[in-house]
Amino acid sequence: MRALDEHAITAWAAACVHSLEVLCPAINGINVYPVADSDTGSNLLHTLSGAHARLTAEPDTDSAAKALSVLARGAVLAARGNSGVILSQVLRGLAETAGTVPELDGPSLAKAFANAHRAATDAVARPVQGTMLSVLQAVAQAVTDPGDLTDVVAIAAKAASEALEQTPHQLPVLAAAGVVDAGARGLVAVFDALAGVVTGTETQISHSCEAHTHTEPDAEQAPYAWEVMYLLEGVADADVPVLRRTLSGLGDSVTVAGDGSGAHAVHVHCADIGAAIEAGLRAGRPSGIRVEPLITPTPIEPPSGPDRAVVAVVHGEELADLLREEGFAVLAVPDHATPSVEEMLGLITERAAGHITVLAGGESLTRAADDAAGHPMIGDRDVVVIPCASPVQVLSALAVHDAGRRANDDVVAMAEAAAATRRGELVVAAEESITWVGRAHAGDLIGFVDGEVVLVEPAGAEPAEAAMGVLNRMLAVGGELVTVLTGTAAPSGLTGELRERLRAERPEVEFVDYPGGQADAVLLIGVE
Numbered sequence: 001m002r003a004l005d006e007h008a009i010t011a012w013a014a015a016c017v018h019s020l021e022v023l024c025p026a027i028n029g030i031n032v033y034p035v036a037d038s039d040t041g042s043n044l045l046h047t048l049s050g051a052h053a054r055l056t057a058e059p060d061t062d063s064a065a066k067a068l069s070v071l072a073r074g075a076v077l078a079a080r081g082n083s084g085v086i087l088s089q090v091l092r093g094l095a096e097t098a099g100t101v102p103e104l105d106g107p108s109l110a111k112a113f114a115n116a117h118r119a120a121t122d123a124v125a126r127p128v129q130g131t132m133l134s135v136l137q138a139v140a141q142a143v144t145d146p147g148d149l150t151d152v153v154a155i156a157a158k159a160a161s162e163a164l165e166q167t168p169h170q171l172p173v174l175a176a177a178g179v180v181d182a183g184a185r186g187l188v189a190v191f192d193a194l195a196g197v198v199t200g201t202e203t204q205i206s207h208s209c210e211a212h213t214h215t216e217p218d219a220e221q222a223p224y225a226w227e228v229m230y231l232l233e234g235v236a237d238a239d240v241p242v243l244r245r246t247l248s249g250l251g252d253s254v255t256v257a258g259d260g261s262g263a264h265a266v267h268v269h270c271a272d273i274g275a276a277i278e279a280g281l282r283a284g285r286p287s288g289i290r291v292e293p294l295i296t297p298t299p300i301e302p303p304s305g306p307d308r309a310v311v312a313v314v315h316g317e318e319l320a321d322l323l324r325e326e327g328f329a330v331l332a333v334p335d336h337a338t339p340s341v342e343e344m345l346g347l348i349t350e351r352a353a354g355h356i357t358v359l360a361g362g363e364s365l366t367r368a369a370d371d372a373a374g375h376p377m378i379g380d381r382d383v384v385v386i387p388c389a390s391p392v393q394v395l396s397a398l399a400v401h402d403a404g405r406r407a408n409d410d411v412v413a414m415a416e417a418a419a420a421t422r423r424g425e426l427v428v429a430a431e432e433s434i435t436w437v438g439r440a441h442a443g444d445l446i447g448f449v450d451g452e453v454v455l456v457e458p459a460g461a462e463p464a465e466a467a468m469g470v471l472n473r474m475l476a477v478g479g480e481l482v483t484v485l486t487g488t489a490a491p492s493g494l495t496g497e498l499r500e501r502l503r504a505e506r507p508e509v510e511f512v513d514y515p516g517g518q519a520d521a522v523l524l525i526g527v528e
Contacts, residue, residue, distance in 0.1 A: 001198045002149060003103040006067035008197055013052040013071055015193035020045040020186060027186050030179040039292075040182035043081030047088060048190075050078020063102040068095035069260070076259035077231065080290070083183035085229075085255040085265045086120050086132050087190070092260055093119030110146035113139050113156060125244045125254035126342050128350070130170030132183040138163035139191065150199055157195040160188045172309075176352030224379045225251065225269055227292040228276040232256075232264045235284030240264065246279040248342035251377050252349070269294055271376035308355035308407050310398070310414075311347050313339060313365045314391050318517030319485060328398065335519045338364050344372035348383060355382045355407050357414065359398065361391040386415045389451065390423035391516060392483050392526025417528075422479070424449050424470045424525035426463065428489060429456075445522070449473055463490070464497040467523055468505075471498070475506060479527040482509055485516030490523060 001008060020027075020041065027041030054074030061067040072095040075088035093116030098104060104112065117136040127133050142159035146152050167181040168174040174181060235243070240256055243266070247254045251270030258264045266286070268276050273291055280286035312323055313331040320332035331347045333339050339347075348356050358373065360366040366387040373383040388394045397414035405413070425448040429440045435453040440446055443459030447470035454473050457466040471482065482502065484495055495513040502511050516524055 003105045004109060004149060004198065005064050005103040006061050009064055009067040009071065010055055012194050012197045013048065013055055015197055016048045016190050017045065017052050019189040019193050020048060023186065023189055027182050030182045030185065032173050032177045032179060032182070040081060040083045041186060043084040044087060044183070044186040046080045047075050047078050047084035051075035051091065063100070064104050065095070065098040065100050065102070068098050071095070073259050073261065076257060076263060076265050079257070079265040080229065081227065082253045082255055082267050083132060083186060085123065085257045085267045086183065087187065088259070088265060089120040089123045089257045090116040090136065092258070093117070096260065106149040106152040107146045109149060109152050110143035113143055123255050123257035125248045126252070126346055128171070128346065130167040130174060131181050132187050134167060134170060135160050135163040135184045135187050153195040153198045157191045160191040164188050171350060172352040173350055225271050225294045225377050226273050227267070227269055227294055228273055229265070229267045230277070230280055230286040230289040232266050232280050232284045232286050233262060235264055239283045243279055243283045245340065247276060248340040250275050250341065252342040252345045254342055269377065307353050308357070309351040309353040310357045310359065310401055311351065312359040312361065312394055313344070313347060313369060314361035314394060316391065316517035318515040319391055322514055323398070326398070333365065339368050341372060341375065344368055345375060345377050348372060348378060348381065354380070356384070357411055358383060358385045359388055359394045359414070360385060361388050361394040363389060384411050386411065386418055388418045390524055390526065391485055392423055392524050393418040393421045395483055396421040396526060396528055420528065422450060422474050422527040424474050424527070425521050426467050426470055426523040427521050463494055463522055464501070467494070467498055468501055470525060471502065474525065474527045475509065479509060481528040482511045483526040484513040485518065485524040486513065487516055487518040487521040487523060489519070
């Protein structure tokens with residue numbers, strides 16, 4: 001087949017439905033919260049069945065563009081679950097790229113795959129690696145040098161299958177359960193069906209891509225949260241981001257996906273059903289409201305190794321990268337921003353552990369972590385938040401973390417290390433203010449120790465001199481280790497000069513520095 005026309009698209013939709021009818025029980029069996037719905041296979045099948053039914057009932061589909069548009073519209077209207085909503089956006093992305101063309105050749109289909117990835121990712125409030133989005137990304141990247149249509153669909157199917165195999169390596173909860181991502185498994189079937197229609201053959205899937213099933217628990221489990229979904233009409237484009245933020249404050253797995261003609265499929269996992277529906281009522285006209293219980297599935301085998309994890313939430317991407325290199329899961333939050341409930345829940349629930357210790361590198365971050373720790377979506381996990389007023393205290397806590405220690409003892413050791421670390425800051429004043437040590441003007445350098453202003457240096461003063469002033473006050477009561485995090489405004493060579501001056505004045509003190517990436521501070525200083 002040289003091009004994809006409306007007849008091939010109809011055949012593809014039918015092949016997808018057939019494949020998912022066969023795979024549905026197996027896909028349902030590999031659901032692992034928080035990356036899957038309660039019945040992912042059924043949700044994908046319902047979404048595609050609705051899309052196929054709408055396409056076959058539509059008399060005026062005399063081009064690939066029209067067929068894809070009808071298919072996408074039907075998918076949005078029939079979408080169930082997070083996986084179904086994402087799949088509807090894949091079809092919408094294909095339709096948008098097709099425009100008005102009568103058929104799609106290899107290069108145009110490759111371009112459509114890239115747009116499908118963008119559309120699906122944009123619909124998700126918090127994209128997660130190791131899910132359907134990872135498969136879409138792999139496909140989009142694999143077809144950047146497209147050939148004819150047969151080459152494109154074969155490359156896409158192969159890339160999707162290989163990306164599916166990697167999903168357990170991208171999400172700890174999948175690795176712990178010994179499964180691939182359920183939604184991604186269904187999406188591979190969709191790409192395989194397309195390759196089969198174009199080439200006239202069935203794509204053979206490697207054994208490692210087959211779905212694994214869970215052993216069902218003996219006792220009936222009570223739901224810990226709810227999956228809320230509805231179709232929303234009459235919502236203005238400007239109100240969609242507001243709706244996403246509102247839903248992200250209630251739970252996770254938030255998607256708000258449009259069909260291109262004004263309707264949106266809304267999906268969220270949350271504990272407050274009424275609040276999720278009320279958010280839709282404020283934005284538009286909800287209909288087709290569905291609520292399903294969420295049950296924590298039982299893994300085939302319990303996680304190997306310690307059933308606990310340490311995670312951190314900090315300001316500064318460079319600091320976050322530093323912690324990730326040490327093997328910790330980290331949520332990097334922009335300066336002056338507060339993480340959403342969904343972001344915090346993702347940081348906690350994506351760990352394959354029953355005991356989670358959260359290190360929060362700031363007062364607002366600690367409040368956000370405390371809110372998430374008590375959220376019903378946490379389920380039966382034991383979450384402990386260690387408050388840290390500064391990122392330097394996070395570093396101190398992680399320095400004494402010992403995975404071989406009892407969980408409670410480790411928490412106490414980290415909390416004591418954080419509390420024992422004095423914290424200092426050197427910032428540039430944004431406006432005029434009155435401090436305990438005098439008036440500060442915009443552009444002045446202000447030094448803080450444990451939250452109190454200790455010096456004000458006029459604009460143009462040497463940052464190294466001001467930093468040493470802060471350090472000397474901190475070291476006046478003793479100290480063995482100085483840790484410095486440099487902000488984006490730190491001049492080049494500042495830490496080198498501090499190192500030399502400290503070596504000359506206090507040779508007994510050890511000095512280490514790292515890039516922090518904070519935009520609101522020149523330096524963050526810790527003394528232990």
